[in-house]
Amino acid sequence: MNxxxxxxxxxxxxxxxxxxxxxxxxxxxxxxxxxxxTATLAENPASNISxxxxxxxxxxxxxxxxTPFTRILMGGAAPQVFQTGNSGYQPITxxxxxx
Amino acid sequence: MIHSTxxxxxxxxxxxxxxxxxxxxxxELEDLPGWFEGWEQxxxxxxxxxxxxxxxxxxxHPIKVSKPLWDVLKVAEKAERESGNLVTxxxxxxxxxxxxxxxxxxxxxxxxxxxxxxxxxxxxLSDIQVESRTRTVCLPFDCHLDFGGVAKxxxxxxxxxxxxxxxxxxxxxxxxIAITGRMSDGSFWSxxxxxxxxxxxxxxxxxxGRCGVATSGTDYRRWKRDGIWHHHIIDPRTGLPxxxxxxxxTVIAPTIMxxxxxxxxxxxxxGEAASSWLEENPVLAGILxxxxxxxxxxxxxxxxxxxxxxxxxx
Numbered sequence: 001m002n003x004x005x006x007x008x009x010x011x012x013x014x015x016x017x018x019x020x021x022x023x024x025x026x027x028x029x030x031x032x033x034x035x036x037x038t039a040t041l042a043e044n045p046a047s048n049i050s051x052x053x054x055x056x057x058x059x060x061x062x063x064x065x066x067t068p069f070t071r072i073l074m075g076g077a078a079p080q081v082f083q084t085g086n087s088g089y090q091p092i093t094x095x096x097x098x099x
Numbered sequence: 100m101i102h103s104t105x106x107x108x109x110x111x112x113x114x115x116x117x118x119x120x121x122x123x124x125x126x127e128l129e130d131l132p133g134w135f136e137g138w139e140q141x142x143x144x145x146x147x148x149x150x151x152x153x154x155x156x157x158x159x160h161p162i163k164v165s166k167p168l169w170d171v172l173k174v175a176e177k178a179e180r181e182s183g184n185l186v187t188x189x190x191x192x193x194x195x196x197x198x199x200x201x202x203x204x205x206x207x208x209x210x211x212x213x214x215x216x217x218x219x220x221x222x223x224l225s226d227i228q229v230e231s232r233t234r235t236v237c238l239p240f241d242c243h244l245d246f247g248g249v250a251k252x253x254x255x256x257x258x259x260x261x262x263x264x265x266x267x268x269x270x271x272x273x274x275x276i277a278i279t280g281r282m283s284d285g286s287f288w289s290x291x292x293x294x295x296x297x298x299x300x301x302x303x304x305x306x307x308g309r310c311g312v313a314t315s316g317t318d319y320r321r322w323k324r325d326g327i328w329h330h331h332i333i334d335p336r337t338g339l340p341x342x343x344x345x346x347x348x349t350v351i352a353p354t355i356m357x358x359x360x361x362x363x364x365x366x367x368x369x370g371e372a373a374s375s376w377l378e379e380n381p382v383l384a385g386i387l388x389x390x391x392x393x394x395x396x397x398x399x400x401x402x403x404x405x406x407x408x409x410x411x412x413x
Contacts, residue, residue, distance in 0.1 A: 091304045092101070093114050096274045096293030097316035097347055 104128045108135035109143070109251055111273025115258060118282045119266030127262050134258060135272075141168050142250040144191065154236060155191065155244060161228070161237040167257075169234045175249045176224050178360040185367050186360050189222035190333040191243035197333065197340050221335045247331075251275050252313065252359035259355075277355040280309040289405065295347040295388050302394065303386065305403045311355030315362040316347030316388075334367050343369035350377065350385040351403055361385070 102124040103116040113135060117125055141150040150168050164172070179187045228237040238244070255270045259277035262268040268279045269288050278288055287308055291301035295318035305312065317330040317340075334341040348365035352358035361383055365373040377385040377397040384399035 091289040091291035091301065092103075092116060093269065093271045093276065094274070094291040094293050094298075094301065095271070095276055095305075095312050095314045095349055096298055097295070097314055097318050 102128060104131060106132045106135075108132065109139050109254065109272065110145070111251070112271075113273070114271040115262065115268065117262050117266045117268045120283065121266075125262065125265030127265050131258060131262070134261070135254060138167060138250065138254045138257075141165055142171060142246050144245050151244060151246065154238065158238040158242060159240050161230070161235045163233060163235050166234070171246050171250050171253050172224075172229070172236065174253050174356050175246060178249060178356065179224050181357075182360055182364045184223055184335060186249075186363050187221070187223050187335050188244045188246045188249060189224055189226070189242055190335055190338070191245040192241070193221060193333045193335075193338045194245055194247075194331060196338075197331075221333075221338045223335070248275065248313075248315070248359050248363065249356070252277075252311070252355045256311070256355045275311070275313045275355055275359050276307075277311050278307050278309060292349050292386055293347075302388070304405050305351070306405050306409070307351070307403060310351055310353060311358040312349065312351045313355060313358040313362045314347055314349040315359070315366045316345070317341075317343065317366065318346050332363060332366050341367040341369070343367060344390050345369050345373055345387055346390050347388045348373065348385060349387075350383055351400075352383050357382070 100120065100122060101116050101118045103114065104124075105112065105114045107113065113131070115128060115131055117128060119125070139149075140146060143149045144151055144155070146152065150165060154162055154164065154168075175188045222239065222242040226239050226242060229235070251272045252275045255272040255275050255277040258272075259268045259270040259279050262270070263279040267282045267288075268277075269290075270277045274293075276290060281287055287306035290305045290307055290312060292303045292305060293314065294300040294302045295316055315332060317332060330340050332341045332343075333339065343366055345366050348362045350358045350362040350365065352361055361376070361380070362385070365376055365385060365387060368376055373387055374385075374395050374397065377383050377387075381399075383397070384403055385397045386400060387395040389395070
């Protein structure tokens with residue numbers, strides 16, 4: 001009986017350690033991802049939402065010569081940063097004003 | 100394997116590509132120039148004997164029209180209705196008055212020709228009498244049609260539809276692109292979005308399945324008159340070239356006809372109204388390039404952009 005209780009306590013302790021470890025990892029992850037997003041925005045100060053009247057629309061805005069292959073799409077609660085790969089290969093065709 | 104062809108028609112470059120497992124090019128690709136020639140002969144305002152010009156000369160009298168021209172008329176009616184009358188083919192006279200009175204290749208860079216640039220009355224397709232049963236059209240006096248981009252988009256759509264039996268197909272008619280679907284292995288077609296300041300460069304590369312994509316702009320079909328730049332996108336509300344802060348608008352839509360119409364609306368509306376127009380329609384995605392150099396991507400555009408390290412198969 002006593003042996004069983006000891007086993008149960010040890011199991012609970014392991015679960016507790018695993019949970020704390022997981023929470024600590026998630027906290028670190030969250031902290032670093034926020035820092036990365038802030039740093040990217042700082043490197044590209046021309047990117048901003050220019051018109052406060054556009055709140056219903058929230059378009060994605062960048063300057064004409066953005067950091068190469070980097071776009072910051074403003075969507076949802078936090079900025080989504082991703083890279084587009086518009087170099088390294090040729091598209092099969094191109095859309096432009098009637099040519 | 101991708102089979103392709105390229106030629107000139109409708110005053111622009113036509114490019115078509117079909118993807119299938121065969122090493123042999125589909126015979127339909129060889130028929131493509133003939134199809135475009137037939138459509139151009141019917142719908143060009145720069146060919147004196149075209150069907151469109153016969154209709155334009157018969158204003159006030161009912162005239163029976165061919166099936167392709169009737170279909171384009173119906174597409175144009177839909178575009179006019181859905182654009183809130185901002186896109187209509189009944190702006191022929193305003194285009195001529197602005198100086199677009201001949202094939203674009205023949206317009207000199209700077210000319211002083213005659214033409215009235217006053218605000219003038221514009222017609223709408225709803226002013227035209229049509230009889231579906233007999234496919235007859237009767238234009239009001241002083242009303243003339245120019246199908247322009249509508250005909251080009253329709254032609255790209257028709258060509259892609261005819262070619263799709265040979266495999267997944269992409270048809271590009273002067274920047275208006277119709278795609279029948281992804282390639283046989285499920286991969287996307289990649290299409291560049293021209294940088295209006297340097298068209299040999301791409302602003303973005305899009306990954307596209309079944310859809311239409313079109314770009315309208317004031318950056319290319321424009322000319323100088325009396326020292327002032329004019330362009331071919333007429334605002335029917337004024338009868339004059341649209342006063343807009345947009346240099347080019349690229350729109351992705353379910354069909355090329357919708358993409359063509361909505362890209363034109365975005366240019367005419369300009370300002371924040373253009374991005375609102377794209378955001379409010381859930382089937383549209385777009386990139387707006389403003390004259391200031393600002394580039395606005397609609398939210399849904401992110402689904403169509405290649406991420407770095409993603410690779411197309413072709």
